[in-house]
Amino acid sequence: MEQPERFNAEVLNFLNSAEFFRLLNNRGVAAAVEMFHAKHQADTTWLPFSEMRMNVLGYQYLQSGKTKEAIELFKLNVRAYPGSANTYDSLGEAYMVNGDKELAIKNYKKSLELNPNNQNAVEMLERLK
Numbered sequence: 391m392e393q394p395e396r397f398n399a400e401v402l403n404f405l406n407s408a409e410f411f412r413l414l415n416n417r418g419v420a421a422a423v424e425m426f427h428a429k430h431q432a433d434t435t436w437l438p439f440s441e442m443r444m445n446v447l448g449y450q451y452l453q454s455g456k457t458k459e460a461i462e463l464f465k466l467n468v469r470a471y472p473g474s475a476n477t478y479d480s481l482g483e484a485y486m487v488n489g490d491k492e493l494a495i496k497n498y499k500k501s502l503e504l505n506p507n508n509q510n511a512v513e514m515l516e517r518l519k
Contacts (some may be wrong), residue, residue, distance in 0.1 A: 410438035419451075419459040426466055441471045443478055457488045468497075475505030482514060491518055 419509035428435045439447075444467040464481040471477050482497030483508035495518050502511040 394404055394428055407438045407485055419462050422465060423462050426469075430469070437470050439467075439470070441467060441474055441477060444470070445476065448480055449452075450485065452487060457484060460484045461488060473504065475501045478504065479508060479511055482511070486514065486518065 401411065410422060411423065413425055422431060426438070444463060448460045448463040448467065449486060451463060461484045462478065464484050467477045468481055478497045478501035482494045485497060486494035498511040498514050502508050503513070
C-alpha cells in the first residue's frame with residue numbers, strides 16, 4: 391500500500407519469470423531463447439531472470455551433459471548482463487567443454503577485460519593456449 395509502484399514492479403517481474411521458466415520447462419531451451427529475444431528486442435528492460443539464477447541453471451545443464459543447451463542459456467545471460475565478467479567466464483567454460491577453443495578463448499578474454507582480477511580466466515586461457 392505504501393509503495394504501489396514497487397509492488398507492481400515486483401509482481402510483474404514474478405509473472406515474467408514464471409512465464410519464461412514455464413516455457414523453458416515445457417517446450418525447451420530453444421523456445422525460451424526465442425521468447426527472450428522477441429520480448430527483449432521489444433523492451434530491453436525485460437529480464438525474466440537474475441544473472442545468478444541463469445548462471446546456476448546453465449551449469450545444471452552443463453553438468454547433466456546438455457552442453458549445447460547450456461551454451462544457449464549462458465549466451466542469454468551474456469545478452470541480459472553484458473557488463474558481467476562472470477557471464478562471459480561461464481560461457482567460456484561451456485565452449486571449452488564443447489571443444490570450441492576459439493570461442494572459449496574469446497569469452498575468457500572478455501571476462502578478463504571486464505574483471506582483470508579474474509584468476510579463473512587467466513588459468514583457463516593458459517590451459518587453452
